[in-house]
Amino acid sequence: MTPSAAWDIALCKLLRHSDTHFALDVRFTSAAQRVVLHGPSGAGKTQTLRMIAGITAPDAGRVAVAGRVLCDTSAALALSPQQRRLAYMFQDYALFPHLTVRQNIAFALSAGWRNPSRTAQDPRVDHWLRSFRLQAHASHYPHQISGGQRQRTALARALVTQPAALLLDEPFAALDKPLRQSLRHELKELQAELQLPLLLITHDEDDIACLAEEVVYLEAGHVTGLPLHQVQALDSPLATTD
């Protein structure tokens, strides 16, 4: 089930912010199923994740996830985000505010020009509503539910597509501490159950301790600092960051 290299990433892009330009040059390969992208703010973590998902295009690079090449600028190959079949969870979840929890989860299941109806039943949607304990909120809108429920709705919305891998941008940042702890374990169990490669961005060292098989430390657009392949079974916080 585990491919030889779950992640094979090499990405270059010149990032232009209002005042600074900096060159992002991120390269890492990893056979680990759960990789954490770590580093100070502005290091280019989210940009890296967006390029892996195909939301932004790199200037040059190659992305292979779970044995599938998704982008290779030297071969003029760049799959669209639609074709990549990667689940991407945004930091603030990006749930569709005009759709209910059920419609959000069912969103990817109807391919046409119309959104799934409020009452449509689908066993795949019911499965995720049940396993994330969201049944009671199925007809609520995103602004009517709690942060933890939003996070699980976003996760369910992505998982229902049976993605090839999970990309999570600070999945717990918007939540309070006790909730983080339980959702972290939930995510770990879920990953073990689905055997999906998982790449997540975090600032939180507890996330690393719980979830990381391998840590990629990013600083000013480059992979630096912490050596790879060394972060198994972590029980103390890592190097100090922001």
Place this chain on the structure above:
Amino acid sequence: MDAAWIALTLSLKVAGWATAINLLLGVGVGYALARWRFPGRDLVDAVLTLPMVMPPTVLGYYLLVVIGSQGVVGAWLLEHFGIRLIFTWQAAVIAATIVSFPLVFKAARAAFETVDPQLEEAARTLGIRELAVFFRVSLPLAWRGILAGLLLAFARALGEFGATLMVAGSIAGKTQTLSIAVYEAVQAGQDDTANFLVAITSITCIAVLLSAGRLVPGRVLTRG
């Protein structure tokens, strides 16, 4: 009073067509300006806003230059299809469309700019094709703002006078819209007709504005 009803129906027909055309054009242009960054974007926006600030007679003159029988497009249409646009109700539609276009595209651009691009990106990562992303995410979230702009544009098209008079003239029962009929009635000293026409125009405009007021985003959708 039959003439008044004919004028009202014609006005509604012209304003309805102008609004329908602007729904397509204004939403398309508004979306493009909200989402694509290209050099000269501000200039394009300014030029497209011109009809809102220029005197309608100036617009009417430009239109004559373009679609008049001697005009660039007008001469071509006449030569190849035998179509003479000037002094038809279709010319009135063109005038009303241009005059009310800025109201639609401005409202559409502003409405699309309030839609978080992340939501569109999320839809893409979920495998939804580009056009479907527009119809399932962008448009529903911007719809109220666009609708408010469309109603204002409808009201503006209904009241259009200057440009319409220049390109469509004032042919009773054919191109004489409500606002032109008012002018003619006053000129001819037909006070009863004028009063009646003014009353229907006012009622129609108030009704449109009231509906627009209800649609201006009062319920702000919070992001999930």
